Amino acid sequence: MPSFPSRRAFLSAAATLALGASVLFSLGAVSAQAAASTVEPAANIPLGALPLACDSTPNGAVCTDAVVAALDSARRVLGLGPYVLPADFATLAGTKQILILSNLDRIAYGLPPIAGIAPALASANVKGISGDSDPDPTTLLRSLGSYAWTANWAGDWANASVAYYEWMYEDGFAGSQTTNIDCTSATASGCWDHRRNVLAFAGSGTLVLGAAVGNDPQGQTGYATTLVWTPGSAWTTYSYTWAQAQADGAGVPHSSSLVRKHVHRQHRRAHRHHTKQ
Numbered sequence: 001m002p003s004f005p006s007r008r009a010f011l012s013a014a015a016t017l018a019l020g021a022s023v024l025f026s027l028g029a030v031s032a033q034a035a036a037s038t039v040e041p042a043a044n045i046p047l048g049a050l051p052l053a054c055d056s057t058p059n060g061a062v063c064t065d066a067v068v069a070a071l072d073s074a075r076r077v078l079g080l081g082p083y084v085l086p087a088d089f090a091t092l093a094g095t096k097q098i099l100i101l102s103n104l105d106r107i108a109y110g111l112p113p114i115a116g117i118a119p120a121l122a123s124a125n126v127k128g129i130s131g132d133s134d135p136d137p138t139t140l141l142r143s144l145g146s147y148a149w150t151a152n153w154a155g156d157w158a159n160a161s162v163a164y165y166e167w168m169y170e171d172g173f174a175g176s177q178t179t180n181i182d183c184t185s186a187t188a189s190g191c192w193d194h195r196r197n198v199l200a201f202a203g204s205g206t207l208v209l210g211a212a213v214g215n216d217p218q219g220q221t222g223y224a225t226t227l228v229w230t231p232g233s234a235w236t237t238y239s240y241t242w243a244q245a246q247a248d249g250a251g252v253p254h255s256s257s258l259v260r261k262h263v264h265r266q267h268r269r270a271h272r273h274h275t276k277q
Helices: 060-076 093-110 119-130 158-170 193-198 241-245
Strands: 018-023 147-154 204-217 221-230 272-276
Touching: 018 221, 093 193, 093 204, 093 221, 093 241, 119 147, 119 204, 119 221, 147 158, 147 193, 158 193, 204 272
Parallel strands: 018 272
Antiparallel strands: 018 147, 147 221, 204 221
């Protein structure tokens, strides 16, 4: 199986953020590219200011609602409706939030949803967070006859929803403000790799997500996901399924939507990015 590693780093004296994107193909037969119908932003859609609560209680409702408002705004720029989230979205674990947001975007572009979060992939994602690097599930998948995977990693964002925002809406070229260092120009191939990884695999088969949120040895919070495609039926169990998320209100219009709050303070981090593909 081909693997072409490449490591680059950009460090800021003020803060460090890590973003990583990986893709691996098995048997050379599976394309992990996003479907042609998906839309990449013409330019970054800045997250903008976030409330002070994102520093004090980043996983609380005030911060999460502010990020969701920004996510909805970014979707409007792309001509999509708001994310229809469970009423208890702010209280869900970050891994569940990432699954829900990923599937709502996949469905919006006519892509098959991810079946659920697989504990079998957890160790690869935890290792990625611990090492501030892309998760690599290869050793966990070798018993499968055919598979493919993509992976994203980010570090030091306020919460999982912010990490997801960066993967989806601020992964392109922005001159001196570019945070994806593999995106060296407006036409560089590394631009929007994280978004492509979320929206990978348009064909039939089974999609499962490995996801983890935790701290690296320096105490910085990291976020790692691995999206695995297999051609047949489910090969693993799930700790949380898309069906459960739907039963909780994901993608289902409901009357008691989350309160969207205006944001008051700029909240940005410097980035470190590396890619393997």
